[in-house]
Amino acid sequence: MTSTPRVGVVGADLPRQVALAAGAVPTRLLGAWEGDTSREARELLGAMDVVAVRILDEILAGAHDHLAGLVVCNDSSANLRLFYVLRVLAERGRVRLPVSLFDAPRGSGSPREHFVARRIARLTEFCEAVTGSGPSDFAAAAASEDALGGALRGLRARRRSGRVTGAAALDAYRAAATLAPEEAALEVDRVDRSAAGIPVVVTGGSHPDSSVYAAIENEGLLVVGDDHDTGDAAWIGPTGRDAAEIARLHAARPPLAQRSRSSERAAALAALVTETKARGVISLARELDDAPAWDLAAQRAAIDVPLVARTRIAPDAARTQAVDAARELRDRITEEGA
Amino acid sequence: MSADRLRSAHEATRYQKQWFLDLAERARAGEPLAIVNADAPHEILRALDIPYVVTQWWSSIIAAKRMSPAALSHVAARGLPDFSLQYDAIPLGEQDLADADRPWGGLPQPTFAIAERSGDITQKIFEQWGERDGTETFLLSRTGGDPAPHAWWDLVPHQWEAAFGSDRLDLLQDEIGELITWLEERTGRILDTGRLERILELGNEQAEWNRRTRDLIASARPTPVAVNDTMPAVMVPQWHRGTEWAVGAAKRLHDEVAERVEEETAICPDERVRLMWVGRGLWSDLDMYRRFQEEFGAVFVWSMYLAIAADGYLRYGDDATRTLAARFVGITDQLYMPPWSSEWYVKEALSHGVDGVVHLVADDAAGAGLISEALEDEGIPVLEIRANNADERSAAAARIPERIEEFLRTRVR
Numbered sequence: 001m002t003s004t005p006r007v008g009v010v011g012a013d014l015p016r017q018v019a020l021a022a023g024a025v026p027t028r029l030l031g032a033w034e035g036d037t038s039r040e041a042r043e044l045l046g047a048m049d050v051v052a053v054r055i056l057d058e059i060l061a062g063a064h065d066h067l068a069g070l071v072v073c074n075d076s077s078a079n080l081r082l083f084y085v086l087r088v089l090a091e092r093g094r095v096r097l098p099v100s101l102f103d104a105p106r107g108s109g110s111p112r113e114h115f116v117a118r119r120i121a122r123l124t125e126f127c128e129a130v131t132g133s134g135p136s137d138f139a140a141a142a143a144s145e146d147a148l149g150g151a152l153r154g155l156r157a158r159r160r161s162g163r164v165t166g167a168a169a170l171d172a173y174r175a176a177a178t179l180a181p182e183e184a185a186l187e188v189d190r191v192d193r194s195a196a197g198i199p200v201v202v203t204g205g206s207h208p209d210s211s212v213y214a215a216i217e218n219e220g221l222l223v224v225g226d227d228h229d230t231g232d233a234a235w236i237g238p239t240g241r242d243a244a245e246i247a248r249l250h251a252a253r254p255p256l257a258q259r260s261r262s263s264e265r266a267a268a269l270a271a272l273v274t275e276t277k278a279r280g281v282i283s284l285a286r287e288l289d290d291a292p293a294w295d296l297a298a299q300r301a302a303i304d305v306p307l308v309a310r311t312r313i314a315p316d317a318a319r320t321q322a323v324d325a326a327r328e329l330r331d332r333i334t335e336e337g338a
Numbered sequence: 339m340s341a342d343r344l345r346s347a348h349e350a351t352r353y354q355k356q357w358f359l360d361l362a363e364r365a366r367a368g369e370p371l372a373i374v375n376a377d378a379p380h381e382i383l384r385a386l387d388i389p390y391v392v393t394q395w396w397s398s399i400i401a402a403k404r405m406s407p408a409a410l411s412h413v414a415a416r417g418l419p420d421f422s423l424q425y426d427a428i429p430l431g432e433q434d435l436a437d438a439d440r441p442w443g444g445l446p447q448p449t450f451a452i453a454e455r456s457g458d459i460t461q462k463i464f465e466q467w468g469e470r471d472g473t474e475t476f477l478l479s480r481t482g483g484d485p486a487p488h489a490w491w492d493l494v495p496h497q498w499e500a501a502f503g504s505d506r507l508d509l510l511q512d513e514i515g516e517l518i519t520w521l522e523e524r525t526g527r528i529l530d531t532g533r534l535e536r537i538l539e540l541g542n543e544q545a546e547w548n549r550r551t552r553d554l555i556a557s558a559r560p561t562p563v564a565v566n567d568t569m570p571a572v573m574v575p576q577w578h579r580g581t582e583w584a585v586g587a588a589k590r591l592h593d594e595v596a597e598r599v600e601e602e603t604a605i606c607p608d609e610r611v612r613l614m615w616v617g618r619g620l621w622s623d624l625d626m627y628r629r630f631q632e633e634f635g636a637v638f639v640w641s642m643y644l645a646i647a648a649d650g651y652l653r654y655g656d657d658a659t660r661t662l663a664a665r666f667v668g669i670t671d672q673l674y675m676p677p678w679s680s681e682w683y684v685k686e687a688l689s690h691g692v693d694g695v696v697h698l699v700a701d702d703a704a705g706a707g708l709i710s711e712a713l714e715d716e717g718i719p720v721l722e723i724r725a726n727n728a729d730e731r732s733a734a735a736a737r738i739p740e741r742i743e744e745f746l747r748t749r750v751r
Binding site: 043044045046047074076077080081083084085087088091101103105107109110111112114115118119257258259261262263288289290291293294295296297300311312 | 416417418419421422423455457458459461462463465466469477479480481482483484486505506508509512513516675676677699700701702703704705706707708710711724
């Protein structure tokens with residue numbers, strides 16, 4: 001019996017329906033907040049967000065050799081640089097996986113949507129080649145992905161009503177990004193347990209795992225929403241009839257820090273704060289992931305709740321910095337509410 | 339002017355200052371002005387008679403005047419990062435300097451801010467320009483370097499469809515069309531395609547002169563010119579690309595270099611070590627490039643500015659906007675994307691016969707590790723220094739001269 005092939009994904013731009021239609025399970029490689037990095041990976045990537053370095057280390061160590069192929073999204077400088085390095089390493093035989101770039105610039109309008117649609121067609125060819133499947137059936141793939149999207153909408157609703165911690169929500173998103181849709185939907189649906197704390201929103205860079213959220217929530221806060229691609233802004237669920245429709249959906253996605261204007265980010269954050277009734281915002285950005293820092297001024301101006309930020313977070317300081325930020329935010333909320 | 343300074347460098351610097359003062363006066367009188375990043379299709383602005391200032395050039399002037407720390411402090415005062423992509427951000431802060439501190443009287447408020455979305459940050463910086471009253475921002479997409487065939491320098495002048503891929507070219511060509519419309523609507527001017535074609539021709543003529551100059555310097559022993567001279571002598575005309583003056587400036591540089599080669603002029607008669615500077619120019623301390631001549635006989639014979647002017651811009655085509663798209667769609671790929679970047683630096687290092695490489699690595703530079711590795715694989719020792727070229731705080735912290743001295747003592751023959 002052969003198992004369903006898996007296509008690895010670095011980044012958040014992949015239209016998962018395409019991989020599913022080719023008979024593969026899209027499996028996102030997320031990295032981690034903590035852990036050593038090798039000298040080889042550091043030197044190959046240079047000055048780079050440490051999460052990308054950790055993903056490269058995993059690949060170099062063979063941790064993902066079971067994948068049929070790897071798609072890297074051009075959704076951040078870090079991921080694009082990782083693709084360039086992997087392409088060279090694949091040519092040398094140092095990386096065994098077939099590697100492909102998925103390039104989907106943000107912005108609406110026909111030039112960009114036309115380009116993205118053509119890249120989706122190319123992605124389809126890549127997925128079919130690595131899985132050895134026949135012509136992709138977008139419609140068939142849509143059903144299971146739609147169901148997962150529905151489960152995630154339910155998760156977001158439960159988050160807003162205090163029935164899911166932020167850490168549990170991130171774990172659910174991780175399941176959705178790494179498991180087969182049917183299996184993931186069951187995992188997502190299971191997450192329903194009362195949660196307490198001052199409601200806050202997390203903005204900034206992505207979270208490779210839930211450890212930082214757990215640290216924040218230990219300080220009496222409850223993360224009821226977020227705007228990064230490993231949380232509520234993950235692109236999991238939407239499906240289209242064809243490449244052109246998927247390209248239009250891509251153009252309408254929530255703005256992410258690395259590829260969007262600060263004004264878009266600020267407007268989206270303000271809407272999220274209102275929707276979730278959050279009383280404060282924490283912005284966290286790792287060292288060498290500077291895009292969130294550029295959004296801060298606009299974000300502060302757009303919301304009427306306190307925002308506490310930590311930028312240039314060192315590789316080994318994420319939880320410490322997050323706890324520090326959480327305490328500061330909690331104190332400010334408490335003072336302002338008194 | 340020092341005895342061995344290039345006349346063409348002196349002339350370019352003089353011309354540029356007068357050009358800027360005239361431009362500033364016209365802008366203050368109400369003419370439109372654009373600020374653009376280096377990798378945007380400037381030729382459209384030239385064809386529409388809209389003067390433009392290039393962010394990186396203006397940053398280099400601010401840095402040379404030692405005003406970058408003050409400019410960055412104003413960036414921080416607006417709640418923006420002063421530690422991120424300083425090369426692009428410094429001009430934002432310059433706008434807020436006291437009048438007496440602004441280089442050459444300061445850059446007037448631009449009407450247009452135009453950039454491509456290279457990396458994560460450039461778009462945010464150019465968005466900030468558009469937040470100021472009187473300035474509007476236009477952003478172009480920056481697609482990833484895929485495909486990446488080998489020996490790009492042989493392909494891009496004519497076979498750019500194969501080098502970059504038609505999808506990428508289609509997108510940028512369409513976006514250049516959007517930019518033209520956007521500018522026409524705001525200025526009431528209409529782009530003259532014949533004029534754009536002539537501007538592209540002039541750009542090619544300029545690049546052809548630069549290629550000849552680069553080849554002369556590559557084969558000359560000892561080296562006849564200093565890189566801190568070729569930098570302004572090449573880059574000032576680069577920002578006037580598409581003009582008769584720029585072609586003339588490139589030719590004058592060539593002729594002056596040829597004259598020096600003929601006369602066997604040496605900027606360091608005791609030349610023993612030939613060095614390559616990979617990375618952006620250290621604008622706040624250009625004299626640094628000559629600091630190692632006396633003690634070590636070490637001469638910087640190469641910087642990317644002349645080399646990319648020689649290899650990076652030539653595009654021959656019949657369709658003006660597509661040819662222009664081909665000039666810019668992969669401009670950063672050529673310099674930074676492996677394997678393109680690493681292959682090109684190796685080619686240049688070998689043709690120039692360098693003995694060592696100083697590699698200044700900026701945070702936003704992709705592929706630095708593979709560039710260093712490729713050079714080392716050719717037996718060329720590499721000193722990597724991580725610093726920002728335009729932020730003298732960063733450069734000072736990196737102890738650049740001290741580390742080069744140590745490198746020369748310990749690793750270069």
